[in-house]
Amino acid sequence: VDLARQRLAGSGKSEVILSRLLLQKIAEKLEQKEQIILLQNRRGFSTTVQCAHCGEVSMCPNCNISLSYHRQGNTMRCHYCNFAQKVPDKCSACNKVSMIHRGVGTQQVQEFLQTQFKNARIVRMDQDTTRRKYAHDKILTDFGDQKYDILLGTQMIAKGLDFEKVTLVGVISADTGLFLPDFRATERTFQLLTQVAGRAGRKNGQGEVVVQTMVPQHPCVQFSRTHDYFRFVKLEMAERRALEYPPAGRLVLLHFIDENENRALQAARKFAFLLTEKKVPFKIVGPAPAALSKLKNMYRFHLVVKSDKRLDPGAQNVRKTIKSCLQEFTGDGSELSRVTIKIDIDPVMIL
Ligand SMILES: [Zn+2]
Ligand SMILES: [Zn+2]
Incomplete structure (x- = not known):
């Protein structure tokens, strides 16, 4: 789902958490008593600045990683090479005045979901809810026993799960991971997206995956759609080689x-x-x-x-x-x- 376009369509709220398409799908699955997994990628340690109009993220010209927002002095800074610049008034790509600072945690998503689906049983799995011993296993077992309708969590839920009743997997923001200020951010996001795509409805092939992003044209998003591992690696390697990042x-x-x-x-x-x-x-x-x-x-x-x-x-x-x-x-x-x-x-x- 192209979130940028959704936003333009006038959704009232400035920060769209769940697109209309995803909300509609969730409602459908709840109606049919099927289960849903929602993934909120690793919460941004630092905040990136993204254009609400076209999805452009300010990157470091030297290091090709996203710049981190610093409230002090209203600047963006690269935490590899220390390159810094003021937060621009206008987007450098589309020239619109619509720069936003991103960063939505799982808790906020849960609160939002609960207001939308009052009767849905939602369980959250992140660092806060799995601190106690065995909490992790208990959440998964309970979800497997269908004590919950929606499992919401960070990428810790992406691996090795196989629930028969799950027919919808939603990735709330692919961009959170994509623009994490780390040179492996795209690779990790690609892995996550392809993993998730293999997750929904493995048993009966009825599963659906909805990935929300503001940059649907990003190669990482495009190649993960078609599971095009080779083209992704080729492109990624060329970029790594240019900047001498591993494995180059x-x-x-x-x-x-x-x-x-x-x-x-x-x-x-x-x-x-x-x-x-x-x-x-x-x-x-x-x-x-x-x-x-x-x-x-x-x-x-x-x-x-x-x-x-x-x-x-x-x-x-x-x-x-x-x-x-x-x-x-x-x-x-x-x-x-x-x-x-x-x-x-x-x-x-x-x-
Ligand atoms: Zn823009
Ligand atoms: Zn840099």
Whole structure:
């Protein structure tokens, strides 16, 4: 479903959570006593800025990841390379004045659903509702026993579920995952969408899948529709190669964590300087505040080191260099040397 067009059609509310098509399908399935799974992709850690008119998302010109919104100074910032710009008044693609900040959690979706379907039995599965031991299993068992009509959850419900009575799977916003500020965002979303498509009504083939997005033309959305794995990989690899992202290049992520914001930043800067001094063929990106820039009262900055796999296939060179920088860094006994450094080679996610 093209949410951008739905919005233009005048839906009253500025933020469309569920399209008319999806609402109608849900009503149908409830009527027929069939079950529904609704997926709200991982809640955005950070907020992206998206045009409500055409779906355009502001991306970093250097890193090809979405820029994160910062209320302070009304700016958008790249958390790989620290590129920053003001939130534009007008969309750069369509020139309309309709920039919105996105980020809807599962709880909000549940509340909205309950107002729409007063008698529906809705169960929510996310980090908040599965904190207790076995809570996860209980929700799934109860849903399997048809104690609920609608299972609403994050992507933790996408894997390995096989419910006979589920005939509708809805993805509330493919964009949440698609524009997560991480270079693997498209790959993950593609996996999720193809997985979900295989989920609905496996047994009888009567299942339907509704994917809501504001960018229906995005290759990730298009290729997942047709399960075109090969064309997706080909396109994705070309983009990764251009920016030396894995698997084309190797990535090392260095975290600098401290209770003092400036100290964490200075440490990251100093480390970047030590690395450049080694005159090795690495690209050093940053330092920049991490997407989760403050966690448990600790400030987090990171440096991204990109190295060419052809020159350093086993990563010995990059490991050795970082290790020697680390020794220099911690060895001088200065105030900065006490900043916590974490090293992540080929990180699964950069947040
Ligand atoms: Zn636009
Ligand atoms: Zn960047």
